[in-house]
Amino acid sequence: MPPNNTAAWLPSKEVKPLQIGPAPYTPPGPGQIVVKNGAVAINPLDWIKQSLGDMLLGYIKYPFILGADVAGEVIEIGPEVRHIQVGDRIMGYAIATAPDSNNPAEGGFQQYTVIREALAAVIPDSVSYEQACVTPLTLATAAYGLFHQEFLGLDLPKIPARSTKNKALVVTGGASSVGANAVQLAVAAGYEVYSTSSPKNFEFVKKLGASRVFDYHSKTLVMDILAAVGEKELWGAFAVGDGSVEACTEVLRKCPGTRKKFVAFAGAPLPPDRVASTLGLVSYVGAMAWWFGKRALVARMSGVKYRWIDSKDILKEGNVVSRAVFQDFLPRALDAGQFVPAPPPLVVGTGLEKIQEAMDLQMKGVSAQKIVVSL
Incomplete structure (x- = not known):
């Protein structure tokens, strides 16, 4: 019964x-x-x-x-x-x-x-x-953008974490649901992570493993990240939050040690609450279409590729999310305390x-x- x-x-x-x-x-x-x-x-x-x-x-x-x-x-x-x-x-x-x-x-x-x-x-x-x-939805999103070959294609996370070996990655929105998972996964995969958040969340993002955290509202954000990365090999960017794709594009375009000019981004690029207050919520779909068109033009002019992570990507059979993250990495990492559900x-x-x-x-x-x- x-x-x-x-x-x-x-x-x-x-x-x-x-x-x-x-x-x-x-x-x-x-x-x-x-x-x-x-x-x-x-x-x-x-x-x-x-x-x-x-x-x-x-x-x-x-x-x-x-x-x-x-x-x-x-x-x-x-x-x-x-x-x-x-x-x-x-x-x-x-x-x-x-x-x-x-x-x-x-x-x-x-x-x-x-x-x-x-x-x-x-x-x-x-x-x-x-x-x-x-954790589940945002972990799957972060893992797909970081590790699948159609996106950043980074090394997979390990227990214990891999050595960074002078490899760097930008992950914006480190205090967000997707960003908090991306920071932890990237660190476990052996990348030194440079992230952004509001100042009140700096310590939270650092505890997740980020080496440096910058104020996403700062007018000198791009230059600050470039100075911190220095001569390290920059293996791309994972963008979360309003304005993050633009900032990541500039960093990848200007960084002398860029290995991959690719931005994987997740979440709504335009906050629905802001659209609701300015255009009306019914205009959200149209505003999103406009945003994607504008970014495509910016990408073509800068030489930096970008791609949004969609649920249909994550659900592809036998992908790296299910095999390497949900099955191989996550249960052991949770048990060892190397990964914590966040936020x-x-x-x-x-x-x-x-x-x-x-x-x-x-x-x-x-x-x-x-x-x-x-x-």
Whole structure:
């Protein structure tokens, strides 16, 4: 007899709040597991989709279950699952909103979620579900941009961390969810990381492993990074945050030791809250298209390549994220304390009914934290 399931549903486009109600329990298929969620985290895509309706991810059919970051206990595994067992504590990237899923069963905002084994990692008892659920989506994004050959193609992370050997990397937005993961992964892979944040988060980013952290608002940011890198070999840049692609492009263009003139960037290049206040939220998609066009022109003129990390990249079968990071690196690194879930969770409350409140809070903006709901 399958367990009873409950979800926080998005019943139709632009409906608020989410509606709490029964949901089907879906058994796992090949290469899938079912997780009883202990905690879920909020990402900007959740409230942006709710606000924009069919202007974003228009292929999604309602009613739907959002949510990408979960942590909990595995209660059932499907055929061809090789690395995870029933009873394991895991963190997982729930991919319901991806085009090749479009399946509410793979959404995180419910009691039982179907997760693909390739995007799940076993966590030690020392890591709580609330801590673990901040990681999966942004870790996958950071790992793909850093290590896949279509992006920066860097050396893979190791335990213990590789020696830097005079290799440098720029990772902007080090206090953000994606940036905090990128800093740690790059350090484990043997790169000296130069990052940015607001001054209040300098120490947090340094604790993650960054050698130097600079104020992203500084008018001398590019020159400061260039001076710090010096004659080291600069192996590209990973850009997170408004204005980061421009700054990274300038650094790579001017640095004499640049080995790879390539910027991998993640997240919304234009903050939705800023667009909402100036253009109206319905103009966000058009503003994004304008931004990409402008960057393409800048890239052609500067000789620096750039590429945005999309979920469809991460979900490619057998990619470096699932093999080298979720399976080989992350469980051992968490156990050894070499990698910590970051940024730390800000727990709004307990229960599915708290998810809308958590989404509203995330929409207002947070710094060096990730909004989490316990289940």
